[in-house]
Amino acid sequence: MTGTQLRPPIPLVDVDSAPWWEALKAGTFTVDRCQECRRWAHPPLERCRTCGGQNTLEPVSGQGRIFSFIVVRHQSLPGLVPPYVVAIVELDEQDGLRVTGIVRADPEAVSIGGRVSARIDPIGDSGYSAPAFELTPQSDPASPTHALICEAPEEGPTDGGSPTSLLGRPT
Amino acid sequence: MSTAIVGIGRTVYSKSSGRTTLAMAIDACRQAIADAGLSIGDVDGICTYMAMDSAQPIDVAWGLGRDEMSWANGMYGGGNLVADQIATASAVIEAGLCKTVLVYRSLNGRSGYRFGTVEGPMQVEGRNQYDVASGYLVPPQWFAMWARRHMEVYGDTAEDLGYIAITQRAHAAPNEHAYRRAPMTMDDYLAGRWIAEPFRVYDCTSEVDGAVAILVAGEDVVADTNTSPVWLVGSSNSQSGSGFSTWDDPTQMYSRSAGPRLWKTTGLSPSDMDVACMYDCFTYTVMATMEGFGFCEPGQVGEFFAKGHASYGGDVVVNPHGGLLSEGYIHGLNHHYEAALQLRGTAGVRQVADARLALVTAGAGPFGGANIYSNEHP
Ligand SMILES: [Zn+2]
DSSP: OOHHHHSOOEEOOOTTTHHHHHHHHTTOOEEEEETTTOOEESSOOSBOTTTOOBEEEEEOOOEEEEEEEEEEOSOOSTTOOSSEEEEEEEETTSTTOEEEEEEOSOGGGOOTTOEEEEEEEEOTTSSOEEEEEEESSOOOTTSOOTHHHHSOOOOOTTOOOOHHHHTTOOO | OOEEEEEEEEOOOBSOOOSOHHHHHHHHHHHHHHHHTOOGGGOOEEEEEESSOSOOHHHHHHHTTOSOOSEEEEEEOSGGGHHHHHHHHHHHHHTTSOSEEEEEEEEETTTSOOTTOSSSOOEEOGGGGGGTTTTOOSHHHHHHHHHHHHHHHHOOOHHHHHHHHHHHHHHHTTOTTOSOOSOOOHHHHHHSOEEEETEEGGGBOOBOEEEEEEEEEEHHHHTTOSSOOEEEEEEEEEEOOOHHHHOSOTTSOTHHHHHHHHHHHHOOOGGGOSEEEOOOSBHHHHHHHHHHTTSSOTTOHHHHHHTTTTSTTSSOEEOTTOHHHHTOBSTTHHHHHHHHHHHHTOOGGGOOTTOOEEEEEEEETTEEEEEEEESSOO
C-alpha cells in the first residue's frame, strides 16, 4: 500500500465541530454544554436539544465507564491496524453522556462497566487529535494486569449511579 | 382504498453485476410490471431509497419508456425506510396522487464503492466525524457494540447468535436465488473469522449486487392484474436520529415502539404471523427485533431458534429465503419480494404451508419500521 492509502480518515470539519477539534489540538477534551439548562451533549450542536439554549464547549474530566465495547479484528479502514478495542464510554459528568474512542488496553482486560480515563492522541500525521481511553487506574497498555478488572469499581466524583451504567455487576 | 403488491421483479444477486444500478433497476421494474400483467403505461408513480449509490427514480422511469410520472420520489436512507416506502406508496395512491407505484432498490453493494478503496485520507462528515480516530465508522462495528450490550444484560452466548445464522442458512439452501446456500453447522459458525467481537463473519450480511422492484397498486387497478394481490394491512415506524452511540438502550431497537404500535393498530399479534421476514443486516438485528415485535421475551431468541420455533413446523418461519444474511443484501426490499411469493403460495419448495399473514421488518438500531401483508382483502 502507498503512504496515502495508509492514512486514517480525517474529519470534514464544519462550523459546529470546528471548536471541538481545535480544543483537542490545543490539548483539551471538551464537550458541549448548554448555557441555560447546563446539560451536556455530544456530538456538538449549535443549540441545546433539550431547551434550545446556547451550547458552548467546556472541558470534561475524561473519567467514565465503559458502556459497551468491541474488539476490531477485521481492517475496514486504512491506518488502523487490528486488533484494537473501541468503546462507548459514559462520562462521569452526566448519565448517558457518551463518547466513543479507542481503549488502549489488552482486549482481555476490557469489560463493560470498567473505569477509564481519557487521553488525547494524534490522528496519524493529519494534525488532528482525538480522545482515546486507558483503563483506570493508569496501566501499561502493553501489559495490563488482570487484577485491574477484578477490583470493585471506583466511585466517580459525579457518578449519578445510572441504572444502566453498571448493570449491577462488579467489573 | 386498500392497496396491494401486484407485481414483483428482481435481477440475479451476484458478486459483481457488471451493470449500472440504472440498468438493474430498469430490469427489475420491467419484470415487476410484466409480473402484474400490466404495461408501463399503467404505472404513474415510482420511488426508491438510497444513499447516493443508485439510479434516480425519474431516470429509471425514463428508461422504462415512460416520459412523465405523476409521482417520483427518492428518499435518503437505508433499510430503515423500506417498509415505510411501500406504506408511503400506498398512502400516495390512497391520496389520489397516482394509481400505481414502483418501489425499487438497486445497488452494486459488493462491487461498488467500499471504505478504504479510495486514494488519500477519507474525509468523514456529520456526526460520524467524531469517530474517525477509532475508525468506528462501519455498521458491523456499530451493531457488534449493541450486541455486546445485549449479551452483557441477558447473557446471550455466541451460539445464540449462531442459531440465527444457521437457521437462515438452512432456509437458503433450496433457494436458487440465494447468494450463500452451503450448509452451515454451529462449528462452522464458531470457526468463522472475527470481524469485530462479538461478531464473526457469519453474523454479517452478504453484500451483493442486484435490484428488486415491487409494484404497488390501488384496489381499482388490482382487478386488472393477473397475480394474487398481496394486501398491505398495516405499517408502523419508529425513526430516531440518536445515532448509534447515543440511543439510550442498545438492548432494544426501534422495534420497541414500532412493534407494539403495529399490533395495536392492526389488532393482530405475533402469533397470527405465518412468515416473518426480519431485517437482518446482522444476526443481532434479528435477536433484538424478534424481542421488540413480541415473538420472544428478551434473552430468549437464541433458544427460540435453537428449538426450531423460527423454522418450518415451528411458531413462525423467519426469513424463509435466507434473509440478507444468506440470500443477499438488497437493502431489505428482497424481504418484501419473499413475503409476496409466500402469500401468493408460489414460493416452491420453501413454501410455508397455508401462509396467510406475513410480517416484514425494515431497518435496525434506532430506526426502522414494519409492514404486515395478507393474501386476504382487508
Ligand atoms: Zn439546555
